[in-house]
Amino acid sequence: MTQTATHQTRYYRSYTDDFVTTNQQHQSLSAGFKWLHTNPVYRATANVVYRLFRLIGWLYWRLWRGVRIQNRAVLKPYRHTGIFLYGNHTQPVGDVFMPMLVTKPQRVDTLAAPANLGVPVIGRVVPMGALIVPSDFHQMPAFTQAIRARLAENRAIMVYPEAHVWPYYTKIRPFSRATFHYPVAAKAPTFSVTTTYQRSHWRHRPAMTVFVDGPFFPDAALTATQQQEQLCQQVTAQLKKRCRDHNTIEYIHYEREASK
Secondary structure: OOOOOOOEEEEEOOOOOOOOOOOOOOOOOOOOOOOOOOOHHHHHHHHHHHHHHHHHHHHHHHHHOOOEEEOHHHHHHHOOOOEEEEEOOOOOOHHHHHHHHHHOOOOEEEEEOHHHHHOOOHHHOHHHOEEEOOOOHHHHHHHHHHHHHHHHOOOEEEEOOOOOOOOOOOOOOOOOHHHHHHHHHHOOOEEEEEEEEEOOOOOOOOEEEEEEEEEEOOOOOOOHHHHHHHHHHHHHHHHHHHHHHHOOOOOEEEEEOOOO
C-alpha cells in the first residue's frame, strides 16, 4: 500500500475499541420489540421511507462523496434470492446507505445495534430499513424468524462483523465465526463488500472505491461449525485482498497503545 501523510493518529487497546460513540451507546431493546409487522399501513410507510433513504444515500455517496462501486454484476444472478453481504465498517454515516446502492434494485436490511434507535427522529424509522440485533437471548427466536422472513422475500442482509466503526481504517479486523451462522443455516449465497481508499486529486478526504465479490459457499460436507469457519475465512481473505490491492492512502493511522 502506498503510504502518504496521515490526517491523524488514533491509538487503540483492542479491536473492540469504539471510536464513534453516542449518548445511546448502551441502549437496549424493549421486551416487546417487534421485527415483523403485518400492518399494511406500516409496511407501506416502510417502503416509502426505504426509497427515500436510498435516494438520500445516492445523493450522499454518488454526488457528494463520488464513490465508485465495482463488480456489482456478480449480484445480478441472485436478485431473486435471499443473500448475505459482509463488509468492513469504516464510515459512520455512509455505511447506513451504502448497502442500498450496492444491492439496488434488490432491497437490503442491514443488521444494526439498538443504539441506533435512540438517534433523534431517525431512530424511529431505522427499523424500516434494518434488522436490530437483540439485546437479550430470549429475543433471539423472534430475530431469527425475521431473518428467515426477509430471506424468503428475496432480500439481501448486510452484516458489518466489525461491531464498531473505525473511520477510514484500511485493514480488516478479526471477525467472529459466529457472525456467519445465518448464511450457513440458510445455505444462502454470501458476498463481500470492501470499501477502499485512494488519493483524491480535488478533495481533502480520500476517494473511495467499493468492491463486491462472490458468491462464497462453504463445503456442504463439513459440519455446521466447520462451514462457519470456512465461510469466515473465505470472506475475510477476499476483504483483505481488496484492501491490500486497492488502498493507496492512509487518512487515519491506527496504532496499538503501548501497555502500561
